Amino acid sequence: MNGKKAIVIGASHGWGAFLGGRLAEEGWEVTAIGRRSKPDLPDSAALRYLQADLATADGYQDVERELREQAPTLVVYNAVSYGPRDAKLPPLADLEATFKINALVPYHLLLNHVNQESSAEFCTYVVTNSDSIYHANKYSGIYAASKAALRVLTAALASACQSHHAAAATLLLGPLADKENFEKLQEVAERTGADLSVVTRRYLGKSNQAYVINSFLSYESCVKSVLTIASLGRDANGMLCKVDGGSSGSLV
């Protein structure tokens, strides 16, 4: 152990689970948080796991207590709701639930921790965001809008960190090499007889014309970005780290 403590919120699946395992490999004492009871974590033996649903008052309090008691030096907020995507007019309650998990909970939870923070240890907050904010459509609009709100709220959090022993940064990601993404395209490649690399390039081009990548982004690049942000101390406050394949074009 190197005396570094990390809490990864939203670490029972996807790249958050990978991050939890990799941080443990790098010598961090890691608490992984997710909703499911039996996460398939890469190296679960090395991780402490807290099951909590942040949409509920009890779950929120459990995570809030964990942050207070563990006194982490790194907190990654990675929990996400992809929200309603198909319904012609989704119920208002579904839209509110998406905004709650993606924007309001991370802001409130982390701001509360910043305000309570009395530890001598410096704490870095890394808030995972998405390149969806640059190209919303009728399917992704609610998710994208909640992530745009999260981006603004993370800037507000960084402003609060200025007078504390803490820094808040955004890690903005593009399309990741998820098992699900890979399997979906592999199925298309097998069905059409096309090469997987060609199918992937076509898919990325259709998703966002600004992409300058030919394949999905690796989980390992995301981990390295988190470790870099965490190594920067105060200089990471207000930082926007984009690992997004050029999703926003040339100016942003």
Ligand SMILES: NC(=O)c1ccc[n+]([C@@H]2O[C@H](COP(=O)([O-])OP(=O)(O)OC[C@H]3O[C@@H](n4cnc5c(N)ncnc54)[C@H](OP(=O)(O)O)[C@@H]3O)[C@@H](O)[C@H]2O)c1
């Ligand atoms: N995947 C991509 O291609 C991509 C691209 C750009 C940005 N991102 C960003 O990367 C982050 C992770 O995305 P992902 O695709 O890896 O997500 P994911 O596989 O769906 O995993 C999300 C994690 O959040 C947890 N979670 C969701 N709702 C929760 C709640 N109410 N309370 C507690 N935990 C909750 C999930 O727990 P359970 O599974 O146990 O419910 C899971 O551990 C998100 O911020 C996303 O916007 C991803």
